Amino acid sequence: MGHCLSVLQDPAAPSLVYLGTETGLFVSANGGKNWQRWSGLPVMPVQDLAIQEREGDLVLGTFGRSAWILDDLRPLREAATAKGRVLTAFDAPDAYHWIYAESDGIRFQGHAMFQGENRDGGARLSYMLQRDTADKELKKVKWLRVDIYDPNGTRIRRIETKIPTENGLQRWNWNLRSAGTERPSMSRSKRENASDPGYGPEVTPGRYLLVYELGSHRDSAYVTVHDDPRATRSDADWAAQHAFSAEVNAHMAQLDSAVSRLREAKVRLELLEKFVAANDDTARTKELRADLKAQLKSIEDRRMALFGKEDVKGYFEQPETWEWKYGQFANHYWGLRGAPTANVLNAWKSGRAATDRELEALAKWQAEVWVPFTQKYANLPGAW
Numbered sequence: 001m002g003h004c005l006s007v008l009q010d011p012a013a014p015s016l017v018y019l020g021t022e023t024g025l026f027v028s029a030n031g032g033k034n035w036q037r038w039s040g041l042p043v044m045p046v047q048d049l050a051i052q053e054r055e056g057d058l059v060l061g062t063f064g065r066s067a068w069i070l071d072d073l074r075p076l077r078e079a080a081t082a083k084g085r086v087l088t089a090f091d092a093p094d095a096y097h098w099i100y101a102e103s104d105g106i107r108f109q110g111h112a113m114f115q116g117e118n119r120d121g122g123a124r125l126s127y128m129l130q131r132d133t134a135d136k137e138l139k140k141v142k143w144l145r146v147d148i149y150d151p152n153g154t155r156i157r158r159i160e161t162k163i164p165t166e167n168g169l170q171r172w173n174w175n176l177r178s179a180g181t182e183r184p185s186m187s188r189s190k191r192e193n194a195s196d197p198g199y200g201p202e203v204t205p206g207r208y209l210l211v212y213e214l215g216s217h218r219d220s221a222y223v224t225v226h227d228d229p230r231a232t233r234s235d236a237d238w239a240a241q242h243a244f245s246a247e248v249n250a251h252m253a254q255l256d257s258a259v260s261r262l263r264e265a266k267v268r269l270e271l272l273e274k275f276v277a278a279n280d281d282t283a284r285t286k287e288l289r290a291d292l293k294a295q296l297k298s299i300e301d302r303r304m305a306l307f308g309k310e311d312v313k314g315y316f317e318q319p320e321t322w323e324w325k326y327g328q329f330a331n332h333y334w335g336l337r338g339a340p341t342a343n344v345l346n347a348w349k350s351g352r353a354a355t356d357r358e359l360e361a362l363a364k365w366q367a368e369v370w371v372p373f374t375q376k377y378a379n380l381p382g383a384w
Contacts, residue, residue: 008049008058013077018058020046025060029079036168041068055093071119075126075169086138088128089212089221095123097176097202098228099337122175123223127212129167137215143193145213148174151206160193163214174210176203176225181249184259186266186303201245204238233338240339248333248348251355255322258362259306265370266299272380291373298369306358325354 002022010016019026022045025038041060048061051073058070075090098121131138143160150156156178164170179196182188205227211220227233233241273292276285308321329351332344340348 005045005047006049010077016076018049020049020060071124075128079128086131087212087214087217087219089210089219090126091221092123092125092223094224094226095176096226096228099231120173122173125172125174125223127170129164129170131167141215147211149209156203158194158196160195177201178203181252182256184256186263186307201242231337237338241336244340251352254359255355258359261366262299262302262362269295295373298365302362302365322354322358326351
C-alpha cells in the first residue's frame with residue numbers, strides 16, 4: 001500500500017486519527033486500531049496534514065497535486081456517538097447564498113490561466129449510514145428521503161435519493177431552493193420517487209430543519225442559511241422575489257398540466273393506432289384510421305409550436321417556439337436577486353404572453369379537436 005508519510009490526531013476528538021500515505025488518506029475512528037480509506041481522492045502521496053481550527057477543515061499537503069481541503073470535520077468527530085444507529089444526521093455549517101460576478105478582461109479565464117475548483121454552492125450536508133446487511137426491512141427500501149422545513153415549520157421541499165451502496169459518512173449538497181414546478185415536456189417519464197421538482201425560488205435566510213428517513217429509521221439536523229453578505233436583500237426584496245416566482249410557477253404549472261394532457265393523448269392514440277393496424281378489416285376501420293391520422297397531426301402541430309423540430313439534421317429554420325421565447329425570459333429569471341428589475345419584467349411580459357397563447361391554443365384543441373374525437377369513438381373498448 002505504500003509508506004506512511006504523515007499522521008495527525010484530531011485535537012477535538014482524540015480517538016480520530018488521520019494518516020497520510022503514498023496512496024492517499026486513511027482515517028481511524030478508534031485511535032488507530034482500524035483504518036478506512038477516504039474515498040473521493042485521487043491516488044497521491046499525502047505529505048502533510050493540518051486542521052484549520054476555526055472552520056474545522058482538514059488540509060492535505062500532497063506531492064504533485066497541490067493542497068486539498070476536506071470541509072467540515074464535525075460529522076467525523078460526532079460519529080463516535082452514532083455507534084449502533086443505522087441513520088445519523090449532522091448539523092451543517094452555515095450556508096450562504098452567493099452571487100457570481102464576472103471579472104473584467106478575458107471572457108473565459110480558464111482558457112488563459114489556471115483556476116482552482118471551488119466547492120459546490122449551497123449547503124454542505126452530512127449523514128452517517130451504518131446498515132446491517134441482514135436487515136430485511138432495509139433490503140426493501142430503495143430511497144433515502146429528506147424533508148426540508150422552513151423556520152415556520154412548513155415543508156418546502158422533499159428530496160429522495162438512492163441509498164448509497166456503502167456505509168459510512170455521506171455528503172450531499174442542497175442548492176438552497178424550495179420545490180419548483182415541472183417544466184412542460186412531451187417526453188417526460190414517470191417519476192421513480194416522491195421528490196419534489198427542483199429549482200424553485202431561493203429560500204430566505206433562517207434556520208432550516210432537515211428530517212432524514214430511511215425505512216423506519218429517522219433523524220434530523222439543522223442548517224442556518226445566510227444571504228450573500230456583499231449584497232444583502234431586505235425583507236421587502238425577498239417578499240417581492242417570492243411573489244414574482246409564485247406568479248411564474250403558477251403559469252408554468254398551468255402549461256405543464258395542459259401539455260400533460262396533450263402528451264397522454266398522443267400515447268393513447270399511438271396505442272390505438274397499433275391496435276387498428278393489426279385489424280385485417282381495413283374497410284371497417286378506414287374512417288377511424290383517417291381520424292387517428294388527423295388527431296396525431298393536430299398533436300404534432302401543437303408540439304411543434306411549443307418545442308420546435310427535434311433531431312434536426314442539415315439546415316432547418318426553427319420557428320419562434322414557446323420554448324425559445326420562454327428561454328429568453330429564463331435567462332433573466334434565474335439570475336434574479338431580490339425584486340424583479342425592469343428588464344426581468346419586460347422579459348416576463350413576452351414570456352407570459354407566449355405562455356398565454358399556448359394555453360389558449362391547447363384549450364381550443366382540447367375543446368374542438370380532442371373532446372369531439374373521444375365522444376365520436378366513446379364505445380371503443382378500452383380506448384379512453
